[in-house]
Amino acid sequence: MPFLPVFLTTDVLLWLLVCVSAGYGWYCRRHAHLAAPWVRVFQTRTAVVSVVILTPYLLVGLADSLHFRTRLEQVGAGSAASYSPEVLSLLDIAASHLRSRREKTYSAPFATRLYAKEQIELADGRQVRDFPRLQYGGAHLRDEEERVVDMSRRAAAGLAAAAALWILLAWVVKPLRRRWAAVPWGAAWWTVGPLLVIAAPVLLLSEGYHVFGTDKVGQDVLYLSLKSIRTSLVIGTLTTLAMLPFGIGFGIVAGYFRGWVDDLIQYVYTTLNSIPGVLLIAAAVLMMQVYVDMRPELFPTAAERADFRLLMLCGILGVTTWTGLTRLLRGETLKLSELEYIQAAHAFGVSNARILTRHILPNVAHIVIITVALEFSALVLTEAVLSYIGVGVDPATTSFGTMINAARLEMSREPIVWWSIAAAFAFMLVLVLAANLFADTVRDGFDPRVRMVAIAA
């Protein structure tokens, strides 16, 4: 094999989640009552627009979740195949031109010269102190004067490609349009347009320039931003995965059995709730760090250590955030267990376990879905703050938090190094905004109370 697949735990879980979601979607399609809220969601323009924006994030994140080690050149004919120690992902291969072109240090977006002055030897042997040319950014230009012309040529080519793709898409979408007439395809098409108009020129320009500049060690900021997406997705989704068993289990059990079970569960979540979240997270992460540092033998590669820390962070965030869901579910279950159909189930002698799974759980599922959708964006923002405090992801993991943290110290420089912080915030803003808008439409589609208020108002 030309490569050796590497299964990081977060990768496996992320793909598992994708499979579960796909299975759930398939199951929904065959059950009209489950599909109905989703149909409502996808009939709103906001939902369609935000899904269109979230899709590229998801694709990049998933491409970055397929890891492998490439095969090294065979030394001898008989020797066993050996693989590079560096763990790469599909995204790394796709963006290899961004990954491999490392400058010495900072350089501004589209710059052809380094940010810091250096001693340069001229052709005639004289030494001057000047900004040296970049090794890769704009290196194809013979004369730096040509830069603007070259850039506009590339941008124009990108725009032309975007326009062609856009029109092609309208044609491709036509059969879908007939199949699902109620979905506002127009809104989707008008969102794809600007996305293409931005993405295609950036893609073409990134071949010759550092579109978002480079960071302190000369890495391309566009590449770092793309790599950060996976971290955000992992934290936003796997945390809810860690939260759900506690949240659902404790919530419906407390609301259904009442009495001492309820008292105990209420006590546990009031206690956990009364520790300020960030301090609990900080304390738990500190302890996890000590655990990891004391046991280097468990983590043979740096990627595995970083992955373990990411996974544990999700677990810790999950354990500290399940209380909100539990409280909601407990209240709802208290209400439900008074209703006639639950009492009828009792009268028929249906077992408690069966009532919980067949009668209560499906009827509180909308709360779970709404909570998961709402939590996602909050978690993405939390990650950035935690990484700033120093209790976030492993320093070796690229994330929006680590990017902001690294760039923060350079704000006092003159001229200011703004690009890497701006890129991180911009990527994060679009992701969180789209996720927020989508979560809102999900809530409106699923929450019967919100629908009633909307009708009444």
Next chain:
Amino acid sequence: MLAYIVRRILYAVPILIGVNLITFVLFFVVNTPDDMARMQLGTRRVTPEAIEKWKGEHGYDRPLLWNASAGGLGKATQTVFFEKSVKLFALEFGAAEDGRDIANEIRARVGPSLALAVPVFLVGLAVNITFALFLAFFRATYLDFWGVTLCVGMMSISALFYIIGGQYVASKLWHLVPISGYAGGLDALKFVVLPVVIGVVSSFGTSARFYRTIFVEELTRDYVRTARAKGLAETSVMFGHVLRNAMIPILTGLVVAIPALFFGSLITESFFGIPGLGSYTIDAIQAQDFAVVRSMVFIGSVLYVLALLFTDISYTFVDPRVRFE
């Protein structure tokens, strides 16, 4: 009333015991004191003697829960659990890694912390409720739509952006206020203004939208229809009826906001160099000073439990239906 308050305080005791147990498990059971000693002393070239010395200096050399070698009461008291966890109830926090007394440090830092957190809390409350009432008054119009859009946009922006951007614009470009630092007395004003504004702005989106939802929901109630039917003006419906009835969910939301306030000033304080509890905690986290972090976890929970208590008491003022039973 007194009996009610006493009962509420008694109810807080098991919660604080629970918090204490959680921190004990986190700090002493997940990792042994040996691990922590090695962490503090550096992982390489550390002798068992050095570890024992460090543990002795910090009082971690005792058994965790039960000291069989001591006599009488000492069996229970001469343990890490008693020395480090139980004594938190008496507000004895011990010494930080640098040897300073944590209790003294906390006393000195409460002032600056409050100078930041209290204005953020009050100004934020006033601004958010006013804006939410405004939106609810103009509900289902373009004004309302764009107001909510503004909220969603603002809540999608990282708090770090508000801090970094605000600091850059106000201090570096316009030279309005110093970039960071703190001074006692009235001089504190010029250091605190910007952090307060940023604190209010960064919580604006989430809170204003939350309050608007409460108001709009309240507007669908029967008493609102009755009030309108008897000919009351919309303004007196809003302020006289809706606002007063919305106080209960707002109060409940405020308790949830108090830990967030702590969270907010945690990063704001350290960005603006305000020597409060938040920056103390961040420094401790970064220096891996477990004694300080442990104390702050405990204090944070005490504050939260107190806030919960005050909320319960204040319910009785805003809602005559809530009676002390």
